Structure formats: structure tokens, C-alpha cells
Amino acid sequence: MGVRASQVYTGVLGQAQQTGEVRVRRMYADVLVVTGAPGVHNVSASSTLNLTDQSVGWIDIQYTDHTLNLTDSVTVARNLPVGVSHTLNLISLGGRTLTGDATNNLTLNQVVVEFNYVADRSPVGNTLNLTQTVIANASLPATSSLNLTQNVVVQGPIKQSITQWLSISQHTSTPYRVFIEDELSLTQYLRSPIPITRSVSHTLNLVQNSPIGNVLDTLNLTDTVTFSFGFEITSNLTMTDNVSVEGLWVRTVEQALEIGHALTWYEDTPCTRKQYTPFQGENTINTDVDPPPTQLIDPQGSTSDRFSLYTPPLGVRTSEVIIRAPELDNRDRNAYSRVNRETRGGYLTVFADPNWPRVRTLAVTIVGLTEAQIDELQTFLQDTVGQMIGLTDWEGRLWQGFITNPNEVATQDGKCRWTVTLEFEGEMLDVQQPDGSDGSTLNLTHTVTVVKV
Amino acid sequence: MSFIMKAPYPGIRTTTLLPSPTWGDSKALTATVQSMRAVDGTIYTYVKSRNGRMRFQWEFEISRHKALELREFINSYNSKMIQVIDHDGDTWIGYLRNNPFEFAGAGRAGDGWPGSETMTIILEFEER
Numbered sequence: 001m002g003v004r005a006s007q008v009y010t011g012v013l014g015q016a017q018q019t020g021e022v023r024v025r026r027m028y029a030d031v032l033v034v035t036g037a038p039g040v041h042n043v044s045a046s047s048t049l050n051l052t053d054q055s056v057g058w059i060d061i062q063y064t065d066h067t068l069n070l071t072d073s074v075t076v077a078r079n080l081p082v083g084v085s086h087t088l089n090l091i092s093l094g095g096r097t098l099t100g101d102a103t104n105n106l107t108l109n110q111v112v113v114e115f116n117y118v119a120d121r122s123p124v125g126n127t128l129n130l131t132q133t134v135i136a137n138a139s140l141p142a143t144s145s146l147n148l149t150q151n152v153v154v155q156g157p158i159k160q161s162i163t164q165w166l167s168i169s170q171h172t173s174t175p176y177r178v179f180i181e182d183e184l185s186l187t188q189y190l191r192s193p194i195p196i197t198r199s200v201s202h203t204l205n206l207v208q209n210s211p212i213g214n215v216l217d218t219l220n221l222t223d224t225v226t227f228s229f230g231f232e233i234t235s236n237l238t239m240t241d242n243v244s245v246e247g248l249w250v251r252t253v254e255q256a257l258e259i260g261h262a263l264t265w266y267e268d269t270p271c272t273r274k275q276y277t278p279f280q281g282e283n284t285i286n287t288d289v290d291p292p293p294t295q296l297i298d299p300q301g302s303t304s305d306r307f308s309l310y311t312p313p314l315g316v317r318t319s320e321v322i323i324r325a326p327e328l329d330n331r332d333r334n335a336y337s338r339v340n341r342e343t344r345g346g347y348l349t350v351f352a353d354p355n356w357p358r359v360r361t362l363a364v365t366i367v368g369l370t371e372a373q374i375d376e377l378q379t380f381l382q383d384t385v386g387q388m389i390g391l392t393d394w395e396g397r398l399w400q401g402f403i404t405n406p407n408e409v410a411t412q413d414g415k416c417r418w419t420v421t422l423e424f425e426g427e428m429l430d431v432q433q434p435d436g437s438d439g440s441t442l443n444l445t446h447t448v449t450v451v452k453v
Numbered sequence: 454m455s456f457i458m459k460a461p462y463p464g465i466r467t468t469t470l471l472p473s474p475t476w477g478d479s480k481a482l483t484a485t486v487q488s489m490r491a492v493d494g495t496i497y498t499y500v501k502s503r504n505g506r507m508r509f510q511w512e513f514e515i516s517r518h519k520a521l522e523l524r525e526f527i528n529s530y531n532s533k534m535i536q537v538i539d540h541d542g543d544t545w546i547g548y549l550r551n552n553p554f555e556f557a558g559a560g561r562a563g564d565g566w567p568g569s570e571t572m573t574i575i576l577e578f579e580e581r
Contacts, residue, residue: 260464262466264465273455273470274566279469279470280467282466283466284464287533293525328559328561328570331555331557334553338532346505348506348547349581358528
């Protein structure tokens with residue numbers, strides 16, 4: 001059983017009759033008075049208020065103002081579920097071509113006072129959505145100032161919980177350089193009269209995506225717990241910055257590149273096909289070989305019709321065989337130690353170390369010898385078989401080596417005409433004496449030039 | 454037409470000129486084939502194509518001093534890659550394959566031949 005009493009009053013003050021400031025004010029009050037009756041449990045008190053101010057027409061300056069005070073007070077003597085709520089929608093429009101101003105100032109205070117019951121909880125919550133939209137041709141700031149204060153004062157050892165969930169989103173569609181800043185200050189203060197477990201934590205996620213410019217997060221976290229004994233202070237910080245830049249990239253490419261050059265030349269003439277003329281250029285490529293000398297090192301000495309074998313190779317000769325010079329089909333064999341390989345691709349590679357041995361062999365055929373000369377030669381070969389001997393060839397060059405075919409057959413071609421072939425393996429000595437000496441003579445020449453001043 | 458040998462390749466530094474080789478120069482492929490016949494009569498061939506490399510042989514009759522120059526050239530570059538421009542003007546890159554290199558006295562020569570002797574040598578050359 002309910003009793004309802006209502007009163008409606010509508011008043012209009014003034015009406016625009018001429019140019020000037022015009023104020024339109026409405027006051028509306030709806031008071032519901034519920035008188036209690038014994039045994040009545042469902043009690044509601046509600047206020048429904050619709051205020052609409054509209055100024056249109058030829059008025060140049062429009063100004064609308066709402067001043068609204070809502071006070072709901074419910075006092076019950078017993079512990080009954082009591083709800084106190086305000087639903088308030090404020091819409092302010094300002095615009096036209098001039099500078100618009102849209103401001104919402106809203107202050108919500110909810111105070112719930114409960115008795116100290118065990119396991120009793122008193123939720124206090126404010127849900128506030130602020131949306132501001134500015135559409136203009138020039139730069140206008142859009143600012144949301146939001147202060148949320150939640151205060152719970154509880155008497156008793158019950159669980160306390162204060163949660164603030166705050167989401168700030170800023171979006172702009174301008175194609176030009178923009179600056180987006182979020183300033184967020186979170187302060188949590190917890191007070192408890194008794195030493196129960198307390199926890200103060202901040203959870204903050206900052207995500208910035210910017211296609212242009214810098215992405216910077218500056219975050220200061222300060223957790224302070226003041227208490228009489230130890231508590232844990234933990235700061236967990238996760239920061240993710242993504243920068244996508246489309247523009248010029250300064251790139252540095254470094255390569256260790258060695259560039260060399262090679263230069264060669266030649267003069268193609270009939271003489272250069274006969275003379276000792278190795279054309280030497282230059283290159284900057286290091287190789288492990290020495291190029292051929294530009295000058296003939298062992299020029300042809302005085303030719304002779306004599307060919308001598310002797311021992312020892314250097315010094316005073318103790319035994320010597322001198323025979324006639326060999327025939328023109330003499331051989332100068334030059335053998336080298338090389339490694340030949342073939343790659344999987346079918347390419348040929350050849351390698352040789354400069355220090356690997358080289359074998360030089362002289363093969364000569366001597367004809368027209370007498371039997372006595374053959375005997376003398378074979379006696380010499382028998383005495384020096386396998387030993388180092390000296391050899392002076394028909395050009396006066398000195399060699400040191402050994403005979404590799406002491407068992408070579410000597411053939412009698414005719415009466416008093418014997419032919420023999422010798423193979424000598426050795427090396428040419430640097431003590432070559434084109435004048436025919438044995439190389440054991442050392443000539444020293446001192447030249448002193450005195451300049452009298 | 455001269456026979457030109459340059460070495461080492463590609464950083465060529467030394468060039469030696471020779472006269473054209475004598476008749477009898479040759480060139481051949483280095484590819485080989487080995488055939489095997491199965492019991493049913495099928496022939497199987499095992500081929501080493503060697504990338505189509507060519508092998509050349511030239512014989513030169515040169516003066517005594519030119520032979521000494523060639524010997525020094527061989528001493529320096531017997532294991533190096535060389536470039537050859539043959540008497541036909543064709544260019545080849547490869548190695549000298551002789552071992553040993555044998556210089557043979559061919560005969561006496563007049564004063565126009567430095568050293569008063571002629572020598573012969575056979576060069577074997579194979580593409581790389």
C-alpha cells in the first residue's frame with residue numbers, strides 16, 4: 001500500500017521581444033513524499049527531471065545554463081538493501097562558425113555509511129564517461145580533466161579493495177604532424193588502523209604506436225610502504241615501443257675490398273722474338289714467385305770444343321777427363337714438382353711451392369771418341385759413380401752434380417769412332433767463369449778515391 | 454704472327470714473345486670415356502667431360518737466348534695460370550703441363566740468331 005503525492009509547477013519568465021539578452025529560466029520540483037505505514041517494506045524515492053533549454057532564432061548570443069542539485073537521502077532503521085543512484089545525462093552543444101565551447105562539469109559524491117558488520121561490503125563506484133569532440137578548421141585542444149577520488153573508510157578487519165580502471169584514448173585523423181600525450185598520475189593511499197596485510201600496487205600499460213616521429217615512454221613508479229615491519233615492494237614494468245618509420249634511411253655499407261692493378265707491355269718485332277727480351281710490367285698482386293730477370297744472367301760464355309768432367313767439383317782437381325764437345329742434339333731437361341688437381345666443376349688447378357725441388361738434367365751425346373778416351377771416361381765414371389763431380393760444358397759453364405747413367409753403352413760406330421751418351425743431373429754454379437778458369441780464383445779489387453779539399 | 458705468353462694471369466706482369474710454332478701443332482679435348490658392357494649386352498659409358506677443356510701442343514724452334522728467356526719464364530710460372538695468344542690470334546687461359554720441359558739443341562745458327570744456336574722445345578698447354 002502506497003501513498004503518492006506530487007506537485008507540478010511550470011513557470012515561464014520572460015519572452016524574447018526584442019534584440020538583447022534574454023534569459024529563459026525554468027524551475028521544476030517534484031517532491032515525492034512517502035509516508036511510512038506500518039508493515040510497508042518497499043520504499044522508493046526517485047526524481048525524474050527533464051530540463052531542456054533551447055534558444056533559436058535571431059538571437060546572436062546564446063547562453064543556456066543548467067544548475068541542478070540532486071540530493072537523495074534514504075535513512076532506514078534496519079539493515080535493508082538500500083540503493084542510491086543518480087543518472088545524469090548532460091549534453092551541451094556549442095558551435096557554429098565561431099569558437100565553440102562545450103564544457104561539462106560534473107561532481108559526483110557518493111557516501112555510504114555502514115555499520116560494522118562482519119563480511120559486510122560496501123561498494124562505492126563511480127562510472128563516468130566523458131566524450132569531447134571538437135570539429136573545427138583550426139587547431140583546438142581537446143582536454144579531459146578527470147579526477148577520481150575513491151575513499152573507503154572501514155572499521156573492522158575486513159578485506160579492502162579500491163580499484164580505479166582508467167582508459168585514456170586519444171585519436172586524431174589529421175594527416176599532418178600530431179602530438180599525442182597522455183599524462184597519468186596514479187596515487188593510491190591506503191590507511192588501516194590495525195596491522196593487517198596491505199598491498200599497494202600499480203599496473204600500468206603504455207602502448208604507443210606512431211608512424212611518424214619519436215616514441216618515448218617516461219615512467220616513474222614510486223611505491224612506498226610505511227609500516228612497522230617488513231613488506232614487499234615490487235614494481236613490474238613492461239614497456240613496448242613500436243616505431244614504424246617510412247622515410248630516408250641512412251645506411252652504411254662497408255666492404256674490405258682490395259683492388260690491385262697489373263700493367264704489361266710488349267713490342268712485337270722480329271728482334272723481340274729472338275732476343276732475350278722478357279717484357280716486364282708491374283702489378284700490385286702479391287705472388288710467391290719472382291719474375292724472370294730482365295737481363296740474361298748466364299750468358300753464353302766462350303764456346304769451346306772441349307767438355308770436361310772432373311772431381312772434386314770445386315778446388316784443385318784430382319782427376320779429370322776432357323773429351324770433345326757433344327753433338328747439337330744436347331738436351332736441357334727442367335723438371336718441376338707440381339700438384340695437378342681437377343675440381344668438381346671440371347676446372348684444372350696447379351700448385352707448386354717455390355721451395356719444392358727442381359731437377360735439371362743435361363743429356364749429351366758425344367761421338368768420335370777413341371777407344372782410349374772411352375776407357376778413360378768409363379774409368380772416371382767407375383771411380384766417381386754416385387759422387388758429386390764437376391762439369392764444364394762447351395760454353396764454359398760450371399756444373400755440379402752426378403752422372404745418372406754410368407752403365408750407358410758406348411758404341412763403336414767405326415774405326416776409332418765411339419759414341420756415348422751421358423746424362424748429368426745437377427745445377428749450375430754461380431762461380432761460372434766464362435774465361436775458362438776453374439772458379440777457385442778469387443779476385444778482389446779495392447778502389448779508394450781521395451778527394452782533397 | 455707472334456706467339457705471346459703472359460703471366461701470371463690475371464695480374465699479368467711478364468710477357469714473352471715467341472715466333473710461331475712449327476708445323477705439327479695440335480689441340481685435343483681432354484674428355485675421356487670408359488665403356489663397360491653388361492652381361493645382357495648393354496653398353497654403359499662413364500664420361501669425364503672435363504668441362505670441355507682443350508689441350509694444346511706446340512713445338513718451337515727458337516734462338517739460344519730466346520730459349521734461355523723461355524726457360525726463365527717457365528721457372529717462374531710453371532705452376533701459375535698464364536694467358537696464351539696463339540699464332541692464330543686465339544686467346545687461351547690455362548697452365549703449362551710439360552714435365553719436364555726439354556730444350557734440345559737443334560743446330561748451329563748465324564749471327565742473326567742470338568747465341569748462334571737454335572733450340573727446340575715442345576710446350577704442352579691445357580686450359581684451366
